[in-house]
Amino acid sequence: MLKINGIRKTFLPNTPNEVRALREVSLHIKEGSFTAVIGTNGSGKSTLLNAVAGTFEPDAGSIHLNNLDITRWPEYRRAHLVGRVFQNPFAGTAPGMTIAENIVISMHRGKSRGLGTAVTRSVRDEIADRVRVLKMGLEDRLDNPIGTLSGGQRQALTLLMATWLRPKLLLLDEHTAALDPKSAAKISELTKDIVDHEKLTALMVTHSMQQAVDLPNRIIMMHRGNIVEDVHGDQKTRVRVPDLMAAFDRIAKRDLFDESVATLLARQYG
Amino acid sequence: MSLIIGAFTMGLILSLLSLGMLISFRMIRFMDITVDGSITLGASLAAVLISAGWNPWVATLAAMGGGFLAGAVTGLLHARFKIPELLSGILVMTALYSVNLRVMGRSNIPLLDVPSVSAAMETFIAFMSGGAEKINTLGWMISSTDLATFLTTLFICILIGTLLFRFLLTHLGTALRAAGDNAQMVLAQGLNNKTMIIFSLALANGLVALSGALLAQYQGFADVQMGIGMMVWGLASIIIGEALVGKAGLGLAITGTILGTILFRLLIAIALRWGLNPNDLKLVTALFVFAALVAPSWIATLKKKISGGSRYAQN
Ligand SMILES: Nc1ncnc2c1ncn2[C@@H]1O[C@H](COP(=O)(O)OP(=O)(O)OP(=O)(O)O)[C@@H](O)[C@H]1O
Numbered sequence A: 001m002l003k004i005n006g007i008r009k010t011f012l013p014n015t016p017n018e019v020r021a022l023r024e025v026s027l028h029i030k031e032g033s034f035t036a037v038i039g040t041n042g043s044g045k046s047t048l049l050n051a052v053a054g055t056f057e058p059d060a061g062s063i064h065l066n067n068l069d070i071t072r073w074p075e076y077r078r079a080h081l082v083g084r085v086f087q088n089p090f091a092g093t094a095p096g097m098t099i100a101e102n103i104v105i106s107m108h109r110g111k112s113r114g115l116g117t118a119v120t121r122s123v124r125d126e127i128a129d130r131v132r133v134l135k136m137g138l139e140d141r142l143d144n145p146i147g148t149l150s151g152g153q154r155q156a157l158t159l160l161m162a163t164w165l166r167p168k169l170l171l172l173d174e175h176t177a178a179l180d181p182k183s184a185a186k187i188s189e190l191t192k193d194i195v196d197h198e199k200l201t202a203l204m205v206t207h208s209m210q211q212a213v214d215l216p217n218r219i220i221m222m223h224r225g226n227i228v229e230d231v232h233g234d235q236k237t238r239v240r241v242p243d244l245m246a247a248f249d250r251i252a253k254r255d256l257f258d259e260s261v262a263t264l265l266a267r268q269y270g
Numbered sequence B: 001m002s003l004i005i006g007a008f009t010m011g012l013i014l015s016l017l018s019l020g021m022l023i024s025f026r027m028i029r030f031m032d033i034t035v036d037g038s039i040t041l042g043a044s045l046a047a048v049l050i051s052a053g054w055n056p057w058v059a060t061l062a063a064m065g066g067g068f069l070a071g072a073v074t075g076l077l078h079a080r081f082k083i084p085e086l087l088s089g090i091l092v093m094t095a096l097y098s099v100n101l102r103v104m105g106r107s108n109i110p111l112l113d114v115p116s117v118s119a120a121m122e123t124f125i126a127f128m129s130g131g132a133e134k135i136n137t138l139g140w141m142i143s144s145t146d147l148a149t150f151l152t153t154l155f156i157c158i159l160i161g162t163l164l165f166r167f168l169l170t171h172l173g174t175a176l177r178a179a180g181d182n183a184q185m186v187l188a189q190g191l192n193n194k195t196m197i198i199f200s201l202a203l204a205n206g207l208v209a210l211s212g213a214l215l216a217q218y219q220g221f222a223d224v225q226m227g228i229g230m231m232v233w234g235l236a237s238i239i240i241g242e243a244l245v246g247k248a249g250l251g252l253a254i255t256g257t258i259l260g261t262i263l264f265r266l267l268i269a270i271a272l273r274w275g276l277n278p279n280d281l282k283l284v285t286a287l288f289v290f291a292a293l294v295a296p297s298w299i300a301t302l303k304k305k306i307s308g309g310s311r312y313a314q315n
């Protein structure tokens, strides 16, 4: 389904600020699986998702989706196959345009746009029906600019838009992190409903250990541009939040060790 | 009276330029200075083609095509070659100066004794009025040529305004507006942002060139210098339009832009009547746009100071 093979990405190469954000990352994801990506800040989680979404081309390696080599596809073309929800609740919608207009754009994700009227009566009814399911009362506000809605409401709509046309792959990058706890829980639940109902293949970055335990059926942990843990199958069903915390601790200890060794060496040779 | 109908006609003609800038400046938020060159391109193409015996409508359409191309080049420079937007426009505007001289073969082409787009309307009015020089229009005596030009321009403006409104509500038009509102979202929805920018600028400058073609026919000449400062005039018109009717809704934005341009031309006509030196016109316009751009934040700080001051007094 999704096959990431040995991708590498270095930001600002050959400068003092060089960051090796992905070092030979390989990951295969099965159709219909829901994978969480966890890891420390700056470990390369977003970079991994962005590589799949096509924000940049990797320095090395290949990405196949649905048996297509998409490594060199531009971002907008990958959107034919990939639906995305961002961390920033304002990133996924056009604030100055109405709810209906925003959704109508997503109803044609990856298709050509002609000179037909965008928001017709029947399209409006269809949108109202789907939006009603969110139980946010948004079906009565279809002609309001989306910029007037709360972050949680906008994120719910972004999720709806990303999945309106069933994507081959759904990418979620900490899509509940910027919301208040109540909205975050609601979006989390909505995500589960949609992914289950549509049997989507999804890759979700999260900082919430609870979310990583609750929603997906596989967890990968990243650290310094590498995948360091991969929990799936029976192991995943048994895993609990403390287990994940322990994994973080192990990494932290190893880092500490690395650092102390480095300072030792520096003192010795510096 | 001819002063007012003149200002109205001029306002209607230039409102096409403002509508073009509504697309570039307001919708895709691109500070496009190509305008100064593409309005002249429209004027010079129309002048040359009409002088060569082309049907004025066909010549006007061809002029529009020229502007469309010019805008596409600006878009290409920015989207494809990553040149900053202002510089892209400046490059094309500068290049267009030479292009316009080439098109005209000299710096000025007079359009005397040649038909214009209002020829048909003139014939019609002459037929209806039995060939009178002056026509009683709602109680005013207006020369039949002025009336014909005014009505033709009004017709074109209403047509273009309606088409633009309809277009912006289509799938393509919706995508265009979204591209200016949130580029990231547009990419995630599978739209090529760069194509949208190129297309929008082409469309915008097509309208600007249309305005230039009509302007040349109205003034009776095309001049290589006529575009200087046009972009700022367009900006001023859009700002006035927004002050008049607000920005809520596409229909209002389009109507407001047309009304704003007309009002702006009326104000200019009155100011000139009162003795404003025509040479100072561009300075005054620039000052006006400056004031309109900074006024909102000034008012905000002023309000804060006043409320802050009163709080201090209470303590
Ligand atoms: N466009 C960029 N230019 C330069 N460096 C970047 C860029 N994007 C990411 N980086 C760097 O790459 C590293 C990995 O970043 P990334 O955003 O993937 O981390 P993350 O795991 O998503 O972290 P977080 O949990 O904070 O979101 C970081 O050190 C970051 O500073």
Ligand SMILES: [Mg+2]
Pocket (backbone or CB within 6 Å): A045, A046, A047
């Ligand atoms: Mg991140």
